[in-house]
Amino acid sequence: MSEIVLEKVTRRFGQVKAVDGVSFRAESGKFVVLLGPSGCGKSTLLRLIAGLEDVSEGKILVDGHDVTRLSPDKRRVSMVFQSYALFPHLSTEENIVFGLKVRGMPEEERRKRLAKVAQVVGLAELLDRKPQQLSGGQRQRVALARAIIAENNICLMDEPLSNLDAQLRHGMRVEIRELQQRLGMTVVYVTHDQVEAMSMADRVVLIREGRIEQEGSPEELYARPATMFAARFIGTPGMNLLKLADGPRGAVVRGSQDALFAGGGEGFTLGVRPEHVWLADSGGVAGMVASSEYHGADTILTVRVGDETLFMRAPGQLVHAPGTPVRLGWKPESLHVFDTASGARAAEELQPVRRGAAAG
């Protein structure tokens, strides 16, 4: 009922392409996250969908209708801004019903909707407060309420949680996701925080320098990164990337002796997630602890392997003095091989799982 389709959308600022030929589909009722580092064009992309920026090339369709040249109010989308963009001189109530008043909705209907929405976002007690008298989380709720009261079914969110403290952010994450599912809204959500993307999205669109780097479910992005950039961006800390070299009995980490798997390693990079590495009693790959960082539930060990450095996540508190020699183990299926020069995932037959164990 409220599907957004982008076809080869490009936005130029002078010579710079902020958004470069982006195509994707946000299916009705899905939560789509545009993820990427700051300055990658994800906010511009959202503003293009909203109609706040002009599309240089390409098409934007909402429910099959071409809205590329329509003004923002004709697109039937709502938007939550990073700064919330509340009207500072209006009360919570006036802020929420602003759009309904603009459209000249009768007061009775307005009041009915307001009561319902205020209930949904938990603002019923605060309707006569001004934005300055509200906490950050409450302002966030007002912005949400203003977005959902129009019953547009499409809601665009531009880093809505980045101004909240960590604890509140977690609560709001759960709440926004719950709200989206209850109301069946199509949400396009911009963030640079991969935790938000992983925990909220049905579909993640990873963007880098104005182009789509990878698109898929959070599970796909985590389990099968298409590029080294995607590998590093997802996860805290991101995937380890170790340059490989040819060894006598198979591929080795540069500067290390222990063969990882059969075949050549030169020109490739090995990816392995910190949480998929464990300390082995024997076998595996030799390394040396460089430092350990205690996080409470787990410990992040920094280990030198050959010329490369690797993080590993171990549950609980793991005390290892710097300089302690260790052996690292992992399953072949948690190893990924990338082409170092292009950064892309290497062909399937070059993946460790398919190559088999190292000779001897």
Next chain:
Amino acid sequence: MKNVYGWLLLTPAAILLIGFTHYPAVATLYDSFFSTGTVVRPSRFVGLANYAALADDPIFWQVLRNNLYFAAATIPTSIAIAMLMAIWVNDRLPARALVRMSYFTPTILPMVAVANLWLFFYTPQIGLIDKFGAMFGAASHNWLGDPSTVLACLAVMTVWKEAGFFMIFYLAALQSLPPEIEEAAKIEGASRWYFFRRVTFPLLMPTTLFVLVNATINSFKLVDHLFILTKGGPDNASNLLLYYIYQVAFSFFETSYASTLTVVLLAMLAAMAIVQFLLIEKRVHYR
């Protein structure tokens, strides 16, 4: 003993303030209760006689009416034009800096220079307005010599001079408004006019009141142009309060009566300032 240093720091400013502001104000009030002294008749206490004379002075009432008319004509107009210009030059438009600068130019000119400029506009027959009118067959008109047009002519000139100055304050206020607010309103479908009426204008309210206070004071304070253009004439048709005080004090040498007029002017300005600040307290603190 340890306060001496602080007092020493305050002294230069205090001397200037007392010498040029506080003492003259008190002395003016004091003088307004005495007659003007001459060589043969020394000044003596007359109580409220000067104020009684003021109430009976038809010129005073005419000048006061002129001044109120002048204020009513210049204040709302210059504020409205300033706001419009600020919104216009705050937009993305070509050569924005140039447009802003040209709107601000009248402000940096001294009032005397402006008056001379406009004197050339208003001069009958050879003035700009009459020359322009003549092209369409209009008869020559003595704009500044006609009691029915002279005050309006002064008001137009003052608006031209003031609006650019007030525009700067509005421009600063507009630039402090977050741009997302306008985008949020755009997504909600608010037209430019609706957005201005419901958002921009209320958010500019603190600036408007600040400008209003300044405009009010200026409308009583600015009389430089009268020296060049009309000297208050014809027949006091363009005379304003402060210029009248100047005439009474330094042309007619009625210093006591001039003091009385000054006290009345100060009282009026103080009352207006108080009313305006009370309004600010009530209406403007939306935060």
